[in-house]
Amino acid sequence: MASGILVHPGAKIGYRFAPAPFSVIDDGAVLGDDVTVGSFVHIGVGAHIGAGTVIGDNVTICADAKIGAKCLVSDFAVIGRRPRLAPTSTAKPGELKGVVLGEGCSIGSHTVVMAGSTFGAGCVVGDNAGVRERCTIGENVVIGRSVTVENDTEIGSRTKIQSGAYITAYVVIEQDCFIAPMVVTTNDNYMGRTAERFKHLKGCTIRRGARVGGGSHILPGIEIGADAFVATGSVVTRDVPAGKLVMGVPAKVVRDVLPEQLLDNQ
Numbered sequence: 498m499a500s501g502i503l504v505h506p507g508a509k510i511g512y513r514f515a516p517a518p519f520s521v522i523d524d525g526a527v528l529g530d531d532v533t534v535g536s537f538v539h540i541g542v543g544a545h546i547g548a549g550t551v552i553g554d555n556v557t558i559c560a561d562a563k564i565g566a567k568c569l570v571s572d573f574a575v576i577g578r579r580p581r582l583a584p585t586s587t588a589k590p591g592e593l594k595g596v597v598l599g600e601g602c603s604i605g606s607h608t609v610v611m612a613g614s615t616f617g618a619g620c621v622v623g624d625n626a627g628v629r630e631r632c633t634i635g636e637n638v639v640i641g642r643s644v645t646v647e648n649d650t651e652i653g654s655r656t657k658i659q660s661g662a663y664i665t666a667y668v669v670i671e672q673d674c675f676i677a678p679m680v681v682t683t684n685d686n687y688m689g690r691t692a693e694r695f696k697h698l699k700g701c702t703i704r705r706g707a708r709v710g711g712g713s714h715i716l717p718g719i720e721i722g723a724d725a726f727v728a729t730g731s732v733v734t735r736d737v738p739a740g741k742l743v744m745g746v747p748a749k750v751v752r753d754v755l756p757e758q759l760l761d762n763q
Contacts (some may be wrong), residue, residue, distance in 0.1 A: 502609060508540075509564070511548065537581070541577070545601065559572055559612065561595030568598055571624070574704065580613045582628055599647040605642070635672065657672050668700030673760055676703075677711035684717045704739065706760030713748075 501518030504510065508522045511530035521526070528540070529548030540546065540558045547566030552558070556570050559577035569574060577596035577760040596610050599618035604610065606624045617636030622628065635654030640646060642660040650664055651753050653672035653724055658664065662680040668678065687694035691748045699718040703709065707721045710729035721727065722739030731748040740759065741750045756762060 517554070517694065523560075535572070544577075544595070550697070553606070559595065559613075563595060563597045565598055566617065567601050569603045571604060571608070573607045575609045576591065576604065576605050577612045578609060599636065611648075614758075629666070640713035650700070659711075665700050667698060668702075670703045671705040671707075671723075673706045674703050675708040677709060677713070679712045680709050681714045683715065686717050701733075724754055725758050726758075 502516045502520050504522045505524040507524035508526040510528050511532060513531045514528060515533040517534065517536040519536050520534055522540045523542045525543040526540045528546045531549045532546050533551045535552055535554035535556065537555045537676045539551055541560035541562065543560055544558045544562045546564050547568065549567040550564055550669035552570045553572035555573045556584040557575045558564065559579065564576065575643050579593060580663035596612050599616050599620065601618050602616055602620045604622050605626060608622050608624060608626045610628045611630040613630040614632040614634065616634040619637040620634055622640045622641035623644065624654065625643045626640050628640065629648040631648050632646055632650045634652045637655050638652050639657040641658055644658050644660065644662050646664045647666040649666050652670045653674065655672055656670055656674040657677040658676040661678050662676050663682060665682045665684045667684050668682050684700040685694055686697065701715045701719045701721065703721045704723040706724040709721070709727040710731065712729060713727050713731045713733065715733045718735055719733050721733065721737045724740045725737045726742040727737065728735060728744030728749060731744050732746045734747040737743050738750065740754050741748050742752050742754055
């Protein structure tokens with residue numbers, strides 16, 4: 498106990514540790530060199546914090562979290578929280594491993610990232626966002642302010658998801674996609690009624706380089722092809738062919754995406 502910091506004897510602290518008062522570091526936690534920790538921070542049992550990482554005030558780093566070097570975790574964020582499972586959940590209590598953040602990730606204020614999810618290097622997650630359990634996020638992904646990413650979702654490297662979008666469970670978004678603000682994805686045509694729905698739960702698949710305009714809605718199980726373009730405000734009720742522009746309610750093919758806009762021509 499020094500300067501209001503409570504460090505368990507089983508924790509390992511690197512050189513040039515820079516703590517603010519009133520924080521707790523639990524047994525088995527490992528902090529690399531040059532780590533900065535704000536006030537009222539709790540670093541849980543077995544958490545690993547990479548060298549040069551900066552942790553803001555009132556942050557909770559949950560048990561077994563792995564945070565890479567040179568990350569930034571902003572004020573009031575919660576990293577690696579275990580979910581409280583519903584009675585119908587197929588997951589088993591205690592099976593989720595700690596969250597993993599790659600080198601150079603930035604996590605916004607008041608953001609919650611659940612246990613069992615993995616982020617590649619250089620990801621940016623905006624303020625007030627939420628990423629649920631068992632998600633796999635590639636490198637240099639941007640998840641904007643107030644975005645929700647539900648469980649068991651895959652997001653490819655360099656994809657950008659803009660503010661307020663809702664990415665439901667079981668969605669696959671490949672590399673280099675652009676998801677505009679307020680896009681809504683869905684996965685349940687039964688909308689919570691009857692046990693039959695569990696056999697058919699499926700999110701959409703958005704292939705490499707596809708772009709989805711602001712406020713669009715995508716129905717369950719839809720596939721949006723590579724380099725496709727979904728215009729703003731569309732309701733996508735059927736698969737979108739690769740390289741096509743669709744628009745409307747329901748969305749229909751209008752024309753080809755211009756050659757100069759194709760990802761391989763950038």
